[in-house]
Each structure stands twice: as C-alpha cells, then as structure tokens.
Amino acid sequence: MEENKIVFEVKTEEEGLKLRAYLKKVQRLSSRLIRGAALDGRLEVDDRRAKLNHIVKAGENISLNLAKKESQNIEPEKMDIKVIYEDRDMLVVDKQPGVVVHPTKSYPSGTLANGITYYFRKKGEDCIVRLINRLDRDTSGLIIVGKNQFAHMSLARDMKDKNFEKNYIAVIHGKMENEEGIIDLPIYRDREAGIRRVIDKRGQKSITRYKVVCDFKKDQLLKLTLETGRTHQIRAHLSYLGHPLYGDTLYGTEDDSQYIDRQALHAYRLKFPHPRGNGVMELRADIPQDIVDLIGKIK
Known part of the structure; x- marks a missing residue:
C-alpha cells in the first residue's frame, strides 16, 4: 500500500x-x-x-x-483512551493522572501502553507501542506514540531540537521571585535518595523556562517549557527553589490532600514538525478537572 x-x-x-x-x-x-x-x-x-x-x-x-512484522510483549487491555490526534504515523493521547505509561516490575499491567495496544488491535492496526515522550504516573497530559519505525525515529530525533516545544502548566506553593525566567540547575540521581532527584553539580544539565500565568492569594499558576527532558525535572527544579507543586508528596513538604490528590502538573501543549514534513503540528489538552477545582479552592 x-x-x-x-x-x-x-x-x-x-x-x-x-x-x-x-x-x-x-x-x-x-x-x-x-x-x-x-x-x-x-x-x-x-x-x-x-x-x-x-x-x-x-x-x-x-x-x-514502512510495513514490517513486529511484536511486543504487552498484553492488550481495554481502557478509556482519550485520543487528541491520530494519523497513519502517530497517535497522540491525553493521559489521565494515576496511569503508568509503560509496564514495569511494579506495574506489569493496567498501563497506558496496555490500553493503546488494545486500541490498535481493535482497529486492526498492526502497530507496536513506540513512546516518543513519557510522563510520571500522576502527571496528566499529552503523550505521542509513533505508529511505525520511521515516525518514531523522526519524532524522537526532532524532540531534541528547539523546534519541538513541550509546555506544561503547574500550580505551585508560594510565588516566584520573577514573572518569568530560566531555571538552569543540574539534576542528579542519588542512589541513596531512591527515585527522588536532587540538584547537584554532578548531575546532567537541565533547563526549564517558566512564566507566571495567574497570581492567586499566596500561590501561582505557571506555564513551563522544557528545554531538556530529565526525570522529574519540573518537580525537582521548583522544589529546590522553594515552590513545590501542589499535591507533590515526593518533592513537597505540606499535606495537600484537601486540595488535590496528585501533583498539579499537566502537559497541555506540544508543537513539533510532522515526521513526513507535512507542516507543524500544534496540539493541546484541556486542563483536567482536578486542577480546575484546585485553582477554585486557592484563588
């Protein structure tokens, strides 16, 4: 074909x-x-x-x-998948909070990859799940899946380029010193800290741009742009500056369960070149209801 x-x-x-x-x-x-x-x-x-x-x-x-017989050891599981965009090369979904992206020893099933595998099988598409980007279990928002080897290669390559924009919104404790700025702090994985990342000169260069979107009584809503993609980058950066995300039990210090039951972080926008050169894609995901409710409680 x-x-x-x-x-x-x-x-x-x-x-x-x-x-x-x-x-x-x-x-x-x-x-x-x-x-x-x-x-x-x-x-x-x-x-x-x-x-x-x-x-x-x-x-x-x-x-x-591009037709190639491939297999993957991921069991298909029926799941509600919120599709934002789809064509012959990619699938973009809005991941819900509380969902692990890919099977691990701790989460062998019930992951987004299991649900996407089911989705592909139901449509009769012979695709495996090729994740372009990943999100933490309790971070919601846009995830891209390449539907063939060429699309995966192209998107993964372009994700390292400045033309590939990844934007998040976050609700933080307290207020940033400036209305916008760049956080340039190296992130290090200290084995003694478990999965928690730390700011340390031994770490990898990590850059996050931020801009204040809304001021509340004591807190703020930020727009964040990742220039690098380290694990827990936004959470570690903001926590180090004394402004942890609402609901972040790993990097925060307060019990926010009365406000939200997960970190208030949402990957709301992606902008990137289409793998076949068909222009620039710009995709958005609505702010989830739990973050909307959080804002209503603190504003």
Missing part, C-alpha cells in the same frame, strides 16, 4: 552520494532503520530493490516501505 511508503526524490545537488550516505546525511534516517530496511528488501530506487552502495542520481525516487 502506498500509505506504507515514504518516497524521497533526489535533487541535483544531492546526486553522487551512495544510497546509505544519502539516507543518513540528507534524509537524516538512523543507521538502524537504513540497515534493517536494506536487509528486509524495503528500500527501492525507481521501484527496483536497491543496494546501499548504489550511487543516487538526480530525479530518482527512493522509496522506503
């Missing part, structure tokens, strides 16, 4: 490269994808099976067949 193919037309300035170099340098495909497609016979030049040492010429059509 044509929808399972990606086709590139070689431009004049690109000819003379070997096919492997063309796909890697010009089309920015991963070595793993190139090698696997070549071995499986899923690479063609003008409808003929191609070898990686083929010298590309201007006007040639290089096609990559």
Whole structure:
C-alpha cells in the first residue's frame, strides 16, 4: 500500500552520494532503520530493490516501505483512551493522572501502553507501542506514540531540537521571585535518595523556562517549557527553589490532600514538525478537572 511508503526524490545537488550516505546525511534516517530496511528488501530506487552502495542520481525516487512484522510483549487491555490526534504515523493521547505509561516490575499491567495496544488491535492496526515522550504516573497530559519505525525515529530525533516545544502548566506553593525566567540547575540521581532527584553539580544539565500565568492569594499558576527532558525535572527544579507543586508528596513538604490528590502538573501543549514534513503540528489538552477545582479552592 502506498500509505506504507515514504518516497524521497533526489535533487541535483544531492546526486553522487551512495544510497546509505544519502539516507543518513540528507534524509537524516538512523543507521538502524537504513540497515534493517536494506536487509528486509524495503528500500527501492525507481521501484527496483536497491543496494546501499548504489550511487543516487538526480530525479530518482527512493522509496522506503514502512510495513514490517513486529511484536511486543504487552498484553492488550481495554481502557478509556482519550485520543487528541491520530494519523497513519502517530497517535497522540491525553493521559489521565494515576496511569503508568509503560509496564514495569511494579506495574506489569493496567498501563497506558496496555490500553493503546488494545486500541490498535481493535482497529486492526498492526502497530507496536513506540513512546516518543513519557510522563510520571500522576502527571496528566499529552503523550505521542509513533505508529511505525520511521515516525518514531523522526519524532524522537526532532524532540531534541528547539523546534519541538513541550509546555506544561503547574500550580505551585508560594510565588516566584520573577514573572518569568530560566531555571538552569543540574539534576542528579542519588542512589541513596531512591527515585527522588536532587540538584547537584554532578548531575546532567537541565533547563526549564517558566512564566507566571495567574497570581492567586499566596500561590501561582505557571506555564513551563522544557528545554531538556530529565526525570522529574519540573518537580525537582521548583522544589529546590522553594515552590513545590501542589499535591507533590515526593518533592513537597505540606499535606495537600484537601486540595488535590496528585501533583498539579499537566502537559497541555506540544508543537513539533510532522515526521513526513507535512507542516507543524500544534496540539493541546484541556486542563483536567482536578486542577480546575484546585485553582477554585486557592484563588
């Protein structure tokens, strides 16, 4: 089927490269994808099976067949999945709080990946769950799943670029010193601290941009943009500055159970280039009711 193919037309300035170099340098495909497609016979030049040492010429059509038999050890489980966007390359869902993204030893079932596997099977789609981004169990919001190897590779690659925007909203204790700013503090995983991350010069560079959206009596609603994607980055950064999230039992110091029963953090917006070059995607997820209720109680 044509929808399972990606086709590139070689431009004049690109000819003379070997096919492997063309796909890697010009089309920015991963070595793993190139090698696997070549071995499986899923690479063609003008409808003929191609070898990686083929010298590309201007006007040639290089096609990559995305159809590939794959399996994954994730049991399908019926679950309410809130789909924000879907096409042949990706599925974007609004994850609810309290849901683990992927099976682990502690959570072998009941995860978002189990629910998405069921969703794909019900639709008759032979896809495995390729997560582009992840969220903590009690963080809600947008998660992207690549539906084929090419989409996963492209989205994962582009997520490291500044054109890939990840925005969150958070309700914090207290008020930031400035209306907007950049938090540039290294995050370190100290084995003695368990899953909790700490700010430490031994850690990885971690950058969070913030802007105050609403002022309440004592607290604030922030918009946050991640420039890096460390585990617990927003929670660790804000806690270190003395402004932990409402409901954050790991990084906070107060019992917020009367206000909200999870950290008040929601991944509400994603902006990124479509993997096939079909423009820029901008997707949003509504603020969950429990955060709306929290705001009503503290404003």
